[in-house]
Amino acid sequence: MKKKVYVAPSLLAADFRNLHNELLILQQNKVKYLHFDVMDGHFVPNLSFGIPILEALKPHYKFIYDVHLMVSNPEFIAPKFAEAGADIVTFHLEAMKTGNDVIKLIKELRLMGVKVGISVKPNTPVEDLAPILKDLDLVLVMSVEPGFGGQGFLRSALPKIEWLDEQRKKYRYQYVIEVDGGINAETGAQCVAAGVDILVAGSYLFGKEDIAERINGLRNG
Numbered sequence: 570m571k572k573k574v575y576v577a578p579s580l581l582a583a584d585f586r587n588l589h590n591e592l593l594i595l596q597q598n599k600v601k602y603l604h605f606d607v608m609d610g611h612f613v614p615n616l617s618f619g620i621p622i623l624e625a626l627k628p629h630y631k632f633i634y635d636v637h638l639m640v641s642n643p644e645f646i647a648p649k650f651a652e653a654g655a656d657i658v659t660f661h662l663e664a665m666k667t668g669n670d671v672i673k674l675i676k677e678l679r680l681m682g683v684k685v686g687i688s689v690k691p692n693t694p695v696e697d698l699a700p701i702l703k704d705l706d707l708v709l710v711m712s713v714e715p716g717f718g719g720q721g722f723l724r725s726a727l728p729k730i731e732w733l734d735e736q737r738k739k740y741r742y743q744y745v746i747e748v749d750g751g752i753n754a755e756t757g758a759q760c761v762a763a764g765v766d767i768l769v770a771g772s773y774l775f776g777k778e779d780i781a782e783r784i785n786g787l788r789n790g
């Protein structure tokens with residue numbers, strides 16, 4: 570049986586003047602995950618949105634809120650996102666000082682009842698995650714430098730996805746694999762073939778007449 574692939578539209582690319590309709594279109598298309606990019610102007614050279622926006626949306630739009638924290642010192646803010654209604658909280662390996670800090674934050678978030686993900690930037694070897702793979706619900710492979718939507722897909726993400734898929738088969742790990750940046754029909758299919766479960770897509774979906782076909786195209790690899 571073909572495995573199920575999910576699409577997580579990235580809110581960053583939505584038309585904020587028309588946000589209600591943008592989110593309704595996603596719901597009509599049975600989108601489950603909403604990818605919520607948080608940028609702090611320090612870990613990445615851009616700012617986006619934060620907790621008040623999550624709190625405003627969560628009660629009115631049913632999604633799995635997939636929060637991607639592109640922030641320095643995520644140990645301070647990550648628990649606040651868990652409290653505010655995030656379903657998945659993903660932070661960056663590069664933002665953490667020590668392996669012990671990583672494990673501590675994973676445990677703290679778990680206790681709060683959220684799923685926990687870790688993300689790696691394009692230049693970070695995915696093998697750096699080996700010691701903590703068993704503790705993760707999600708691994709997010711960045712296929713662009715984080716900070717901006719609309720960039721081109723970096724093919725270096727593909728062997729990382731393959732490696733993560735091999736590891737979870739070999740050791741029966743439970744995490745799902747997500748990829749983020751430059752996803753379109755072609756790059757999405759390559760990621761699915763490599764073993765990805767969740768495709769984040771921003772500029773490829775929002776503002777497009779044929780968004781329904783695009784979502785289904787991504788799902789069908």
Ligand code: DX5
Pocket residue numbers: 579581582604606637713714715716717718719720749750751752769770771772773
């Ligand atoms: C980049 C963000 C992505 C971004 C993806 O820093 O993490 O989620 O919105 O946008 P596209 O799909 O346009 O590359």
Ligand code: ZN
Pocket residue numbers: 579604605606637749769
């Ligand atoms: Zn993201």
